[in-house]
Amino acid sequence: MGTILPFVKAAATDIDLPDGCRAPAPEDELSDGERWAQWMLQAQDGDRVAYHALLKALTPYLRAITRRYLGRGEDAEDALQEILMVIHGIRHTYERGRPFKPWLNTIASRRCIDLLRRRAHRLQHEMAAGEDIEDVAHAGHGPEDALSREHDAGTLQHAVAGLPERQREAIRLLKLNELSLNEAAAQSDQSIGSLKVACHRAMKSLQHSLARHARARKDPSHD
Amino acid sequence: MTDTDLLIDQLAARAAPVKRLSSPLRRTALWLLLATIIIALVVAAFGARPGWLQDMRVASTAIEWFASILTGALAAYAVFQISVPGRSPSWAWLPLPAALLWLGGIGLGCMADVARMGSDAFALETGSAECAWAITMTSLPLGLVMLLMVRHAGVVRPAPTAVLAALSAAALSAAAVSIIHAGENAFMVLLWHVGAVVVLSTLSGLFGRHLFAWIGYAQRN
Numbered sequence: 001m002g003t004i005l006p007f008v009k010a011a012a013t014d015i016d017l018p019d020g021c022r023a024p025a026p027e028d029e030l031s032d033g034e035r036w037a038q039w040m041l042q043a044q045d046g047d048r049v050a051y052h053a054l055l056k057a058l059t060p061y062l063r064a065i066t067r068r069y070l071g072r073g074e075d076a077e078d079a080l081q082e083i084l085m086v087i088h089g090i091r092h093t094y095e096r097g098r099p100f101k102p103w104l105n106t107i108a109s110r111r112c113i114d115l116l117r118r119r120a121h122r123l124q125h126e127m128a129a130g131e132d133i134e135d136v137a138h139a140g141h142g143p144e145d146a147l148s149r150e151h152d153a154g155t156l157q158h159a160v161a162g163l164p165e166r167q168r169e170a171i172r173l174l175k176l177n178e179l180s181l182n183e184a185a186a187q188s189d190q191s192i193g194s195l196k197v198a199c200h201r202a203m204k205s206l207q208h209s210l211a212r213h214a215r216a217r218k219d220p221s222h223d
Numbered sequence: 224m225t226d227t228d229l230l231i232d233q234l235a236a237r238a239a240p241v242k243r244l245s246s247p248l249r250r251t252a253l254w255l256l257l258a259t260i261i262i263a264l265v266v267a268a269f270g271a272r273p274g275w276l277q278d279m280r281v282a283s284t285a286i287e288w289f290a291s292i293l294t295g296a297l298a299a300y301a302v303f304q305i306s307v308p309g310r311s312p313s314w315a316w317l318p319l320p321a322a323l324l325w326l327g328g329i330g331l332g333c334m335a336d337v338a339r340m341g342s343d344a345f346a347l348e349t350g351s352a353e354c355a356w357a358i359t360m361t362s363l364p365l366g367l368v369m370l371l372m373v374r375h376a377g378v379v380r381p382a383p384t385a386v387l388a389a390l391s392a393a394a395l396s397a398a399a400v401s402i403i404h405a406g407e408n409a410f411m412v413l414l415w416h417v418g419a420v421v422v423l424s425t426l427s428g429l430f431g432r433h434l435f436a437w438i439g440y441a442q443r444n
Contacts, residue, residue, distance in 0.1 A: 044241050045240050046239055052235035055234060077226070080227060084227070085234070088238075089440050089441030090308070091241060092244060092375075093244050093307050095243065095244060095246075095307070102308075103308045103309035105309075106309050107308050107379070110308075110378060111378065191233075194230065
């Protein structure tokens with residue numbers, strides 16, 4: 001994976017902004033689709049400013065689509081990020097002169113449907129493969145009360161199952177399968193950066209939910 | 224700054240220029256050229272069977288052969304259409320008339336064989352099974368080349384794209400094998416040639432999603 005350079009926002013005064021970015025001009029009368037198409041063509045030629053403007057402009061539109069499929073919450077935001085990465089990966093497939101929105105909608109809806117399908121498969125798989133997670137839950141506990149360990153494993157399994165899909169994938173690859181970031185990125189659609197973020201968020205969520213559960217066990221009156 | 228904003232910054236920072244896809248017609252022409260070269264090499268390696276040109280004077284044989292070529296070409300065009308986001312999925316039906324014509328040609332051949340040989344026309348020739356093997360072996364490189372050309376279909380329409388890619392590769396391979404392999408009755412052609420095409424297309428449909436996932440929709444960098 002190439003080095004990721006921080007994106008430097010250019011000042012409007014010293015850089016040739018894409019047409020749709022300029023202050024009141026005839027181009028402002030373009031529809032969203034036309035403006036996006038124009039930016040995409042510039043992005044295909046390597047114009048990073050146009051590309052940044054395009055991705056920014058697409059975000060609310062795509063967020064509305066992902067929320068329609070996946071509801072509000074982290075799943076929808078994760079799906080949005082995945083769609084942005086797919087757009088990046090296959091941006092060469094947008095063809096000059098063709099409408100932009102059907103191109104975008106096909107990508108977005110296919111990703112959402114795939115994510116829904118994967119979420120369903122993964123949940124089934126996780127329920128069936130509870131033993132694997134149980135093993136992880138046992139690690140480091142020592143030979144204590146078997147009943148308590150079983151309960152802990154169930155709690156952890158439940159907490160992992162409740163994570164958004166991308167976070168579950170990050171946990172599975174990095175923590176359960178103990179892959180390196182490079183190996184995990186090669187096995188998933190997520191970049192190293194996204195995996196790091198997803199794993200960090202997942203660990204925080206797990207920490208919170210397990211701590212909450214432990215408090216509830218100590219003090220059942222709080223339930 | 225949210226994770227999404229950060230991701231947008233990262234993606235924009237590595238937005239190198241990309242080569243746009245050429246038109247489906249152009250890509251089909253390129254792939255057919257490639258397929259012709261591979262098939263010509265196969266035919267050159269094994270040699271055309273004697274009497275192939277005479278057989279082509281029989282209407283049913285000629286229809287069958289040209290229809291299999293047409294099926295392969297139209298399936299390829301359909302692949303290059305449906306694999307692009309935003310293009311109509313209805314293109315997937317494009318090779319259907321040619322495929323029906325192909326089956327019709329084989330059906331005519333079966334009827335001619337029955338008129339000529341009676342029930343012997345349906346005699347099972349196990350030696351003809353090597354045709355199915357030859358079609359599979361020729362289809363593999365052709366199909367893989369095509370899947371690489373449309374790897375982006377993995378996030379668009381993986382299963383139908385894989386089915387049509389296999390149909391295209393196998394139909395063209397069947398035409399190539401017809402040049403090489405001799406002494407089959409029409410029923411054997413139906414069984415082994417069409418059978419191989421159907422099996423390969425079905426398997427591609429079943430495992431297309433996994434195959435595309437393995438190839439990856441974009442070059443990893």
